[in-house]
Amino acid sequence: MTVDAETLLSAFQRGTTDLIEEKQLQGMIARSLETGTPLRIKFGMDPSSPDLHLGHAVQLRKLRDLQDLGCQIVLIVGDATAMVGDPSGKSKLRPVLTREEVEHNLRTYTDQAGRVLDMEKTEVRRNSEWFDAMGFEELLKLTTRMTVAQMLEREMFQTRMKNEEPIGINEFLYPLMQGWDSVMVKSDVELGGTDQLFNLLVGRRLQEQEEQRPQIVMTQPLINGLDGRKMSKSYGNAVGLTADAKEMTFRIMQVDDEVMPTWLLHLTRLSLEEIEQTLALHPREAKARLAAQVTGFYHGAEAAAEAAGAFDREVRDKVLPDDLPRVSWQASWGEELPLANLLKEMGLCQSTSEARRAIKQGGVKLAGEAERDERAAIGRPPGELLVQVGKKRAAHLVP
RNA sequence: GGGGGAAUUCCCGAGCGGUCAAAGGGGUCAGACUGUAAAUCUGAUGGCUCAGCCUUCGCAGGUUCGAAUCCUGCUUCCCCCA
Missing domain, CATH: 1.10.240.10 (Tyrosyl-Transfer RNA Synthetase)
Structure with missing residues (x-):
């Protein structure tokens, strides 16, 4: 596939919030096309929350776009960093995960990401690969790369300090580790959510210190959920x-x-x-x-x-789905059962109290007719009986 | 090491020793309305053999006729000083 620089650049730009530095990126694209060396796009996954939703898909789809245009996606599995806990966007200290939990989450995570990315063409690296090998001395050296003042520039930390919320020392380590990942995989570009900007920039800094070409940093916004609030x-x-x-x-x-x-x-x-x-x-x-x-x-x-x-x-059109569950009349129900109990037994309500409420409010329909008497009793129906609670819950009662 | 504060129903967050199943907000559920299960409005929102009864306010005891509210110990968390 032949891709021109313009197409590639616009793929980087579409929907992107921060692109640092665009000029530098243009140069990289040109060189990449010239030499036929794909750009290495780094993306860090956090294996601490295995359930991905459309919010995560924003970045994954961007990666897919770039992948389709010939870029090499490097997926960093943050199995080492997960044990530290990323402070980004967290108002509270994160619980530290055990190795087993991380391993467990890893599978489902990559599994789901595979619905968006072509995993065949994706380079997957765990950062425990280099962090496990890192000795105390090296770690200490890494911590000298930044000062506390620089760390505290993050508004997140400032907010937390103002609110008298705790900040763990381990949380200071996270940006450094993420940045070090960039050094280790020699990334050309790193993609992340806008909340990751600080972490991504640390990668640039460390790469420069290691005399690598600093990575391009691009961020995608965090999209809101169905109700307009932060998707969560x-x-x-x-x-x-x-x-x-x-x-x-x-x-x-x-x-x-x-x-x-x-x-x-x-x-x-x-x-x-x-x-x-x-x-x-x-x-x-x-x-x-x-x-x-x-x-x-x-x-x-x-x-x-x-x-x-x-x-x-x-x-x-409010047509009931035809695959409604069918519930048979149980012998243990005897000849008659209070309606509230029946709804609970049929699994349409969680408790008889909830069922009573629904009845009182006119939310319960038998064969399409509202039954508002909470003390009503129902016997074994002569034929199939449609039982509805509200608009969403319904089942057939079968004799 | 020293000092101070906090733990409440799904969540946040009120709560004079009785009138507290516990304010308010969020969420959720139901009803009306509609372009949809949106928005808006109304109501409900611990459980049950439901006009009554039972179990909740970090844990364990205690005081009291009576405690979410008072005392003691414990656990967990936070802040400040060092």
């Missing part, structure tokens, strides 16, 4: 990379309108004009297009279209 699994507003086509589509269809532009930019390969055109559509159409793009990338266009159809039927 604990907020429940993330979409997992392992989600199947239907779940992915359904979840993307409920993003806030405001997050659509950033998602279109960072999670799809649509051109800027196409994005503009998309946003001009009816918001619902725009969202459908976004969902189709993203789901299509992970599961193929066919599965994405199928999921989109399911969304239209089940959500827009």
Whole structure:
């Protein structure tokens, strides 16, 4: 594949927040194309949180783009650094992981990243490779590369100091280690989230000190989750990379309108004009297009279209899915059971209290009819009975 | 080493010894509405054999007719001084 400098450069630029230094990058690209030596793009993975979501995909997709244009992706598995804990974006001290935990997470992690990247063409390196071999003397030497004052430049640390939150000494080590990784793999470019800027720049500094050509630093923004807040699994507003086509589509269809532009930019390969055109559509159409793009990338266009159809039927047209669970009347229920207990037994409610609430609020329907009497009792139905709780939960009760 | 503070229901965070299953916010759930499961509005939000009963406020004891609130010990965490 022949790639020209312009295409390559614009791939670096699309959706990128920081690009330091762009001039230097141009030179690197030119030299790379001239000599046929692929640029080494470093990306650090943190094996402490194995579940990847679309937020992580922003960077992974950028890497994939560059990979497709002939760049060599170097994936650093931070198994040594994970035992230190990255302070970036953390308001609290991170728990230190054991080796076993790191190893365990590693598998699932690379597994999921493989849904985006071509792992065949990716160089994977664990940084324990060099850190395990590093003696105390060398480590001490590494710590002399930066001063406490330089460390404290990070606003993160300052915020934490102001809030009287703890900062572990080990946390000072993290940026140095990440930077040292760059030295060890001789990276040309390092990619990271905007919260990583400080760490990435340390790599530049260390490489210069080691008389290497300092790496280009490029950052991608952290995208917000479905509800517009920071995407995080604990907020429940993330979409997992392992989600199947239907779940992915359904979840993307409920993003806030405001997050659509950033998602279109960072999670799809649509051109800027196409994005503009998309946003001009009816918001619902725009969202459908976004969902189709993203789901299509992970599961193929066919599965994405199928999921989109399911969304239209089940959500827009409120048709109940035909694969509803079927629950048979249990002998232990006797001839009659209070409705609240029945809902709990059928797994539609977590507790009878919750079931009672749902009934009182008119959220429970039997064969489509709302039942508002919380003391109602239900006997073995003559035939199949459709039981619904709210809009999302439903099951057939079978005699 | 010394001193000071904190631990509350899913989360954050209030809480005069009784009227506390515990304010408020978030989340979640339900209803209305709608372009969707968005936004907005309303209500609910420990459990149960549910007009009553049972179990919660770091852990273990104690004082009291009665404690999330007072005392003692323990555990964990934070801050300050050295």
